[in-house]
Amino acid sequence: MHIPDGFINGTTSLGAVVIAAGGVGGALRRSATRLKDRQIPLAGLVAAFVFVLQMLNFPVLPGMSGHLLGGALAAILMGPSVAVVVVSVVIILQAMLFADGGVSALGLNLINMAVVTTLSGWIMFRLVRAPFRPSRRAVLGASFVAATLSVVVSAVLFVVEYAIGGVGGVNLLNVLLLMAGSHLLIGIGEGFITVAVVGAVLQARPDLVFGASDLAAEGGPRLPMKRFWILAGVAGAVLVSLTVFASSNPDGLQWVAEQTGFAQTAQGSLTATSPLSNYGTSGLSDAAGRIVAALVGIVVTFLLGWGTLAILRRRSPA
């Protein structure tokens, strides 16, 4: 997932640097009170932990493996703003020291892996937890959903960046299907690992899990159901419309690219001159079918989360 130099054109990369600087800067300001002097050695150690964790490869399918992004995990363990800072440090050092991810693509990699994975993971974690009373099960189920979807969000974001300023030459729908499909599998792996890590920490030092800091007050207040359904509805609608927009309409992405002027650079003009082929011919073309597919994908992810919970509950002695 680390984007190298030259994969996305200069203009887009530069724009990404500005956005990433804003995101990381905002996280730094928000975490300033917690990061003061006390937390800096701690954050450094946790950054080393995330770095080591990212070297941990796990098999997804025969011949294909994924590595942990760790953004959602970091957010659940340390809270979103500290997590963004910590994962950013990891990404910066990977580019400077290990040549992993291009220096010019640093902004893109920071957005994909440090800012958006972490924040989207945190938002989904809160959202899934919202309707349930604070409990170990709710935290673990939400961790699974958040970690899985955060990887998919990051992959889709990559496709958006590729559409805006990529080297081009490929049918965007293929890129999207390839990235989203493979990363759903990688995401499920990330989900399982995140649940196990959060579970292990919850057992030994529950006070270290930021996302479970309300667990002490078991049976405490919860979000009113009405507000939850509104939130869930908005999130679902955004997810579905994004999926449909992106998969049915790469020309739409192209249009956005041209509107923002990014497509008019040396590399971008490649995609502009190669006419995008007609997507409306395959069996996938039916818009209703795509909405159903998106819904099914979301439901399956949630079911997997609750399934994990069921297994965990059966195994735990309580």
Add this chain to the structure above:
Amino acid sequence: MSGGHAHALHIHGHSVVHRLPGHLKVAALVLFVAAVVATPARAVWAFGLDAAVLGLVAGLAGVPARFIARRMLVEVPFLAFAVLLPLVGEGPFFEFGGVRLSEAGLLAAWTILAKGSCGVVASILLAATTEIPDILAGLNRLRVPKAIVAIAGFMVRYLEVISGEVARMRVAMAARGYEPKSFWQVRALATSAGALFIRSYERGERVYMAMVSRGYAGTMPTFGETPTMTTDVVRALTLPGLAIITAAVALVVSG
């Protein structure tokens, strides 16, 4: 533990490249990569020139080609993507050895190969010729936020400690006859990752206590910065300067 000891990516030496101050080298890396990315992909000769200049720097610094080649393996996943591009790309197509290749896809693959490789080699050269504390000090001088640099410093210092911890956990597991290989055993792996997090966090707390008891009051002491010499600036700018000129010429000629 105080940093400064050699790391695996570093090639010890006293060349001109080694002696340049960290912040100039980091700036040179950023400028060079920016120039490479801005170069139009169709100007194949420009990338040949960039590669030649990189080779010259490597020779000057005494970084062996084999070391660079081995470190370039990080590029492999994206090279696999690049190889796919001409096969799955869009028309117009042409035949090569009985295989139908896409022109746009081939150009895209070349772009990734050329620009990605130049960027990777440049980063490898920075890491090979600069001690980590110098890179961190350089980032500091380039006005990267202090908190980021400080966290990075701790991360780098304890990276080996944490990886050592992982290795010990693996040995302990293997010694008990358990070596997780398939996906279904991921639980064991992840549980030890949980233990690793707690160990890292608690070590962080201990490190902080140890620092406070030795007089830490929120900022690390800095030792007077050496003033930047004009000759150093000129030397550091040679590599990115050549790349920028190359990119400019390439833009005019084939842009």
